[in-house]
Structures are given as C-alpha cells and as structure tokens.
Amino acid sequence: MSHYEDYNPAKHKGLPLFAIEDGPEDANGALPMFLRPVTDPAELATAKSVPYFYVVQIADQPEPA
16 A cells, blocks of 8 residues: 655655646546656646645555455
C-alpha cells in the first residue's frame, strides 16, 4: 500500500511529485480523486507556489494478506 504526504517544497526537494486531480463523477455522484505524476518542468515550478495540490510518496508497503 502506498502512503503519501502533502507536498512541502522545503522538506521534499527532489522527490517525485504527484498532482491531485478529480476523476469523472461516478454513478453515485461521487468525484473520485487520482494522482498523476508531474514531469513538466513548468508545473514543477508552479507546485512550489501552490503545494496544496500536490503530494509525494513516502512509503510503498505490501498489501496486507
């Protein structure tokens, strides 16, 4: 199971960054969220000024049996 932490530009410098985005509305009216890897240099620079739209992966652990 992956664990993520809110992006902090000072603390997470150099870690892969993921953007938080809303998916399409499902049949129940819910808006699922998904994470998209950020690779565009311009978006990486923007993330420093609006870090609350981004997360970093801090651990990747096996699923419980």
